[in-house]
Amino acid sequence: MATSTVLGVLEGLLELPVHPVFVHFPIAMLTVTWGLVVVHYWSGSAAVDRLVAPFEWIGVGFLPVVILTGFRDAEWLEFILEVEWDQPLIWHFIVSLTASVVFAVHVFWRWRRRTDGEGRWVDLGLTTAGFWLLVVTGLIAGEMVYG
Numbered sequence: 001m002a003t004s005t006v007l008g009v010l011e012g013l014l015e016l017p018v019h020p021v022f023v024h025f026p027i028a029m030l031t032v033t034w035g036l037v038v039v040h041y042w043s044g045s046a047a048v049d050r051l052v053a054p055f056e057w058i059g060v061g062f063l064p065v066v067i068l069t070g071f072r073d074a075e076w077l078e079f080i081l082e083v084e085w086d087q088p089l090i091w092h093f094i095v096s097l098t099a100s101v102v103f104a105v106h107v108f109w110r111w112r113r114r115t116d117g118e119g120r121w122v123d124l125g126l127t128t129a130g131f132w133l134l135v136v137t138g139l140i141a142g143e144m145v146y147g
């Protein structure tokens, strides 16, 4: 009796969504990344500039976990194999992957290139695009969860 109750509870826990546990961490880190890039160009502070990389690497490092748990909660590939364009999930998937690619490209670009001169527009452009794509990802998620 006790064993079956414990197994039942464990089974119930495994069925819970796991994606929401992880999503907020990269959203926070990458939002701070964008804020730091903006403040760096506004203030010219080298100290602020040095903070960008740690925040962005941690944020980007968490994205594979977020994407993997998203697929798990979406029951893997069914929503792609039987795509319904009027459902928010497919748009959440497309916009979130685009945001992830933008930040991944940016973090490697910043690592390899100088950010002064013309580079500042790439720096500001990619992080601004990535941030707003994350906002749209969250808005679509809101429609999925609460809509």
Ligand code: HEM
Binding pocket: 017, 018, 019, 020, 023, 024, 027, 063, 066, 067, 068, 069, 070, 071, 073, 074, 089, 092, 093, 096, 097, 099, 100, 134, 137, 138, 141, 142, 144, 145
């Ligand atoms: C940058 C990547 C992503 C971010 C930032 C993100 C963000 C979010 C957020 C904020 C929510 C609402 C969570 C809540 O209830 O509080 C959510 C829900 C959800 N997302 Fe994502 N998401 C991402 C990628 C994906 C991907 C790639 C998939 C599917 C392939 C996916 C599938 C889902 C599903 C199914 C939900 C509904 C709640 C659940 O059962 O997990 N997400 N997402």
